[in-house]
Every structure is written in structure tokens, then in C-alpha cells.
Amino acid sequence: MPRSNFLTENIPQETAGPWLWLGTVLAMLGVFCLCVMIVVAALPAFFSHSHSPFEWVWQPNQGHFGILPMCVGTLLLSFSSLALGFPWALAIAVWHLTEEASAFAHAKTAVGALIRFLTTIPTVVLSFAAVFLLTPFLRLHIGGTGFCLLGASLMVSLLILPTMILVLESGLKGKLEALCPYGLALGFSRYDLLRYCVLPQSVRTLTQAAVLGFGRALGDTLLPLMLAGNAPHVPTRVNESMRTLSAHMALVTANEVGGSAYNSLFAAGLFLLGTSVVVTLILRRLARTDTSPERP
Amino acid sequence: MSQLFRKTLILASMAVLAMVQSPRADSLDDFKNLSGKLDIAGGTAHIPVMKAAAQDIMRANPKIRITVAAGGSGVGVQKVGEGLVQIGNTGRALKEKEIAKYGLVSFPFAIDGVAVAVNPDNPVTSLTKAQIKDVFAGKVTNWRELGGHDAPISLYVREDGSGTRETFETRALDKASSTDKANVVNSNGAMKTAIAKDANAIGYVGIGHLDASIRGVAIDGQKPTQEGAASGAYPVTRLLYMNTKGQPQGLTKAFIEYIFSEKGKVLISKAGYIPYAKK
Numbered sequence: 001m002p003r004s005n006f007l008t009e010n011i012p013q014e015t016a017g018p019w020l021w022l023g024t025v026l027a028m029l030g031v032f033c034l035c036v037m038i039v040v041a042a043l044p045a046f047f048s049h050s051h052s053p054f055e056w057v058w059q060p061n062q063g064h065f066g067i068l069p070m071c072v073g074t075l076l077l078s079f080s081s082l083a084l085g086f087p088w089a090l091a092i093a094v095w096h097l098t099e100e101a102s103a104f105a106h107a108k109t110a111v112g113a114l115i116r117f118l119t120t121i122p123t124v125v126l127s128f129a130a131v132f133l134l135t136p137f138l139r140l141h142i143g144g145t146g147f148c149l150l151g152a153s154l155m156v157s158l159l160i161l162p163t164m165i166l167v168l169e170s171g172l173k174g175k176l177e178a179l180c181p182y183g184l185a186l187g188f189s190r191y192d193l194l195r196y197c198v199l200p201q202s203v204r205t206l207t208q209a210a211v212l213g214f215g216r217a218l219g220d221t222l223l224p225l226m227l228a229g230n231a232p233h234v235p236t237r238v239n240e241s242m243r244t245l246s247a248h249m250a251l252v253t254a255n256e257v258g259g260s261a262y263n264s265l266f267a268a269g270l271f272l273l274g275t276s277v278v279v280t281l282i283l284r285r286l287a288r289t290d291t292s293p294e295r296p
Numbered sequence: 297m298s299q300l301f302r303k304t305l306i307l308a309s310m311a312v313l314a315m316v317q318s319p320r321a322d323s324l325d326d327f328k329n330l331s332g333k334l335d336i337a338g339g340t341a342h343i344p345v346m347k348a349a350a351q352d353i354m355r356a357n358p359k360i361r362i363t364v365a366a367g368g369s370g371v372g373v374q375k376v377g378e379g380l381v382q383i384g385n386t387g388r389a390l391k392e393k394e395i396a397k398y399g400l401v402s403f404p405f406a407i408d409g410v411a412v413a414v415n416p417d418n419p420v421t422s423l424t425k426a427q428i429k430d431v432f433a434g435k436v437t438n439w440r441e442l443g444g445h446d447a448p449i450s451l452y453v454r455e456d457g458s459g460t461r462e463t464f465e466t467r468a469l470d471k472a473s474s475t476d477k478a479n480v481v482n483s484n485g486a487m488k489t490a491i492a493k494d495a496n497a498i499g500y501v502g503i504g505h506l507d508a509s510i511r512g513v514a515i516d517g518q519k520p521t522q523e524g525a526a527s528g529a530y531p532v533t534r535l536l537y538m539n540t541k542g543q544p545q546g547l548t549k550a551f552i553e554y555i556f557s558e559k560g561k562v563l564i565s566k567a568g569y570i571p572y573a574k575k
């Protein structure tokens with residue numbers, strides 16, 4: 001190994017292995033401890049028969065600590081945001097890679113800059129703007145109070161949009177560029193190549209984007225807290241108020257320390273963690289089985 | 297931590313600015329031989345009083361540092377119980393569980409009224425207690441039934457554990473809970489914004505937070521005013537408490553005595569509350 005850098009100069013070769021090993025073990029141990037802690041802290045809530053978190057009523061002063069409406073709310077919001085945001089993200093990413101975008105270079109640059117700018121906007125700013133612009137608009141046009149599932153899910157889809165676009169674009173670009181010399185020579189447009197060759201081969205990239213988007217949608221707290229209305233019940237229409245687990249945790253921790261309400265939060269945390277793991281595993285499995293052999 | 301630092305910085309700069317015109321009050325003499333740091337956290341309603349008192353004291357004696365942080369009643373109990381702050385504020389009486397767990401002592405120092413509030417464009421200016429109960433139970437859902445426009449009622453309530461919600465539900469709803477279809481907001485400020493922006497809204501805020509952007513509604517003919525709350529004529533009121541772990545000593549004791557002094561009473565009135573005599 002003639003190549004020398006500060007690492008090999010300062011640390012003898014034989015110690016680099018143990019250091020890496022130690023770092024890996026520490027990181028794994030941290031994740032493991034976090035999971036164990038959440039599970040252990042959630043156990044009392046699971047085995048408490050008087051104050052079970054698994055019911056449909058949240059009325060702490062009447063002894064009901066059900067978090068099921070919030071579980072449903074969280075799933076409704078994350079899946080609807082993903083359903084709204086994903087096609088949009090895919091469309092923007094594909095457009096960004098085609099000749100049409102290159103033809104309007106200014107628009108392409110502007111959209112790229114806007115997407116990158118979107119990632120830097122704090123959610124509190126997004127929420128605040130939506131409270132003053134989107135909420136009154138929804139109140140006027142779809143009824144209800146304006147604080148509702150639709151409003152929150154529109155803003156969350158906007159939040160997860162840049163993440164998904166960036167993942168999609170970087171994933172699709174390499175394959176597209178590799179095909180371009182031959183594909184363009186055969187008379188395909190870049191859009192044709194993407195549509196018929198690259199996308200069917202990129203299920204893994206699509207999945208990766210969806211998983212990252214879903215994860216952000218699942219965990220985001222401030223947007224649902226400020227926009228969804230936080231009523232602890234299951235919404236039956238998109239203009240109804242609803243509460244996510246993350247917003248629920250924020251609302252309860254502000255005022256409660258200890259007690260059944262507080263303990264039920266660990267069950268809520270476990271549910272969030274579990275949902276995230278399950279959805280990731282399912283999507284990855286789909287990606288594996290769906291990567292079909294190359295089509296002609 | 298950085299928030300705490302920022303608050304300290306703001307307080308300190310205010311103290312410096314105010315030094316120019318500082319007539320020394322006699323009750324501040326108690327702080328002359330004291331020094332050190334006093335941390336206060338908890339109920340948001342208390343903050344204007346705590347900050348004003350802290351400014352007076354730090355102006356009189358620069359060797360004393362006082363920080364005031366928000367967080368809500370629950371945070372107040374937890375922080376003072378775990379010894380992270382010397383005074384934890386609550387907008388409700390301590391639960392027996394909390395007193396037993398941490399050994400806390402309570403000092404009620406002010407009366408705060410909670411007002412039912414509507415959008416200023418709403419023609420409804422007075423409601424009976426029975427009507428308020430029906431509205432918050434979700435039984436009455438249109439303003440027409442209350443003598444207003446034909447429009448659906450937008451219901452706003454505070455989060456569980458909020459002192460304002462507890463006062464409202466105990467005194468105005470006779471311990472009934474509000475419907476779970478109501479929107480939940482997490483501060484007096486958010487409540488004001490929601491009501492001011494929604495013509496069909498009804499909710500509740502501390503009387504001290506009433507201003508031109510929202511309108512207080514009379515309950516059984518009693519208008520929500522500080523005077524009504526003090527005399528007991530207005531029914532929806534609560535006490536504001538300072539809590540310490542064990543009997544207060546030194547700087548903490550002096551601070552609490554200052555809140556109960558004549559100067560303290562002026563600060564309480566300025567913040568929109570009514571001073572409550574020490575028992």
C-alpha cells in the first residue's frame with residue numbers, strides 16, 4: 001500500500017480494524033438500546049387492563065386513553081400524502097430529465113432551485129403560511145373548519161416532495177445517461193427511454209423514494225399539529241378534523257408528566273416505529289420480487 | 297438551553313435599558329444581601345408576572361440572575377419536582393399524586409378568568425351556561441339555534457392537561473368533557489388566531505388575552521371582565537400557583553414574598569389578573 005494519508009500515517013494499520021469495529025458496535029448498540037427502551041417503556045401500557053391504549057376513546061379525565069383513532073389518523077395522513085406527492089414527484093423528476101426541460105433551460109434551473117429551496121424551509125414556516133392561506137381557502141370551498149385531513153395532507157405531500165424528487169432524479173439519471181447514446185441513435189426520445197426502458201427497471205429507486213417520503217410523512221409533527229385540527233377521532237370525510245400520533249405526543253407531553261396518558265405515549269411511539277419498519281420491509285420485498293428481467 | 301440563554305439575554309438587556317429610570321422600592325430591599333441564580337418554569341399564563349418581577353429584582357441587584365421559561369403546567373411540576381428549577385408554575389391546583397411524589401408546596405397568587413370567545417363579526421353576544429354545555433358537547437351545531445346566522449359552529453378547544461381547558465370544563469361545563477370532534481389548539485395565542493380567522497368559531501381564552509381581534513361572550517348575563525372574576529360574579533375563574541419543592545429558602549423565598557407584596561400586586565394587575573391574598 002504505497003498510498004499514504006493521515007489515517008495510515010497516524011494510526012498503525014492493525015488498530016484501524018478494532019476502531020471501525022468499535023464504531024459499528026456503538027452505533028448498533030445505540031439503535032438496539034433505543035428499541036429496547038421504547039418496548040420496555042411501552043409494556044406497562046400494553047398490560048394495563050384498566051387504562052388500555054387500545055380503545056377508540058381518548059378522554060383522559062374519564063379514564064379513557066385510547067390511541068387507536070390517532071393510529072388510524074397517522075396512517076390516513078401518511079398514505080394520502082404519499083398518494084398525492086409520489087405521482088407529482090415522479091412527474092417532476094421525469095420532466096427534469098427530458099429534452100423538454102433542457103429546451104426551457106431557465107424553467108429547468110428555476111424548478112431545480114425551487115426544489116432545493118423547498119428542502120430548506122422549516123416546517124413551522126410552511127405550517128404558518130398554510131394556516132393563513134390554505135385553511136381559510138379550504139373552509140370556504142369544502143366546508144368544515146378548514147383544519148382537516150385534506151389540508152394537512154396537501155402540505156405534508158409538499159414537504160416530502162423534494163426528498164422524493166431528489167432520490168428519483170439521482171436514481172434514474174445514471175441509467176438514462178447509460179442508454180442515451182444507443183437509444184437516441186435508434187430514434188427514441190429521452191422521455192421514451194425513461195418511460196419504456198428506465199422506469200420498468202427502476203422499481204428499487206421508486207421504492208426507495210416512496211420509503212423515504214413515507215418515513216418523513218409518518219414522523220412529521222408540526223404540520224399535522226397546526227393544520228389537521230387535532231380532534232381525537234377517526235375522520236370520515238377529508239374536511240374533518242383529525243389527529244396524528246406525532247401531534248398527539250406533542251400535545252400530551254406539553255402538560256402531562258407520568259400517569260396513564262403519558263405512558264400511552266410509549267405505545268404510540270412503538271406503533272410509529274413498528275409502522276415505519278413494516279412499511280419499509282413490505283416495500284423492499286415488493287421491489288425485490290418486482291424487478292422483472294429486461295423487457296425487449 | 298439556547299432558548300433559556302436567549303430569554304436570559306433579553307431579560308438582561310431589558311434590565312439595562314430600564315436602569316435609566318429606576319426608583320428603588322422598599323420591598324426590593326430584601327434582595328440586597330442576596331445573590332445567585334433563580335430558575336422559573338411552567339404555566340404560560342404566569343410569564344408576564346414572572347418576567348416583570350424578575351426585571352425589577354435584577355435591576356435592584358445585578359448579582360441576582362433570574363430566568364423565566366414557559367412549558368405549561370405539567371412541565372412546571374416536573375421541573376420543580378426534579379430540582380431543575382426552583383419555582384414551577386401551574387394554572388391548576390397540584391394533584392395529590394404530584395404533591396406526594398415530589399413533596400411540593402403551593403402558593404396561589406392570582407385569579408385568572410377564562411372567557412368564552414367568538415369572532416367579532418358574530419352577532420351572538422350572550423349565551424346561557426346550558427347553551428355553552430350543548431355547544432361544547434356537540435349537540436348544538438348551528439349558530440341559528442343560538443340566535444346567530446345560519447352557519448355551522450366551528451368548535452375550538454385546548455389540549456388535555458391545559459390549565460385553561462381544565463378551568464373551563466370544571467367551571468363552565470360542570471366537569472363534562474368537550475366533544476372529540478372539536479379542533480384542538482395548544483396555546484392561548486393559537487386559540488386567538490383560530491377564532492379571529494374563522495367567522496363561525498367559538499372557543500375560550502384567559503380573560504387577560506381578550507382584545508379587539510376576538511370577542512368575549514357573556515355567560516348567563518355575566519360579562520367576562522377581571523372585575524367580575526374578582527368579585528366572583530363571573531363564574532369561570534381559576535387560581536394561578538407558584539410551587540416549590542419543600543418550603544422555599546433564600547432567594548426563592550424572597551421572590552415569592554415579592555410577588556405577594558404591594559409591588560407584586562401591581563404587576564399581577566398589569567398582566568390582566570387579580571391579585572390573590574396570601575393565606
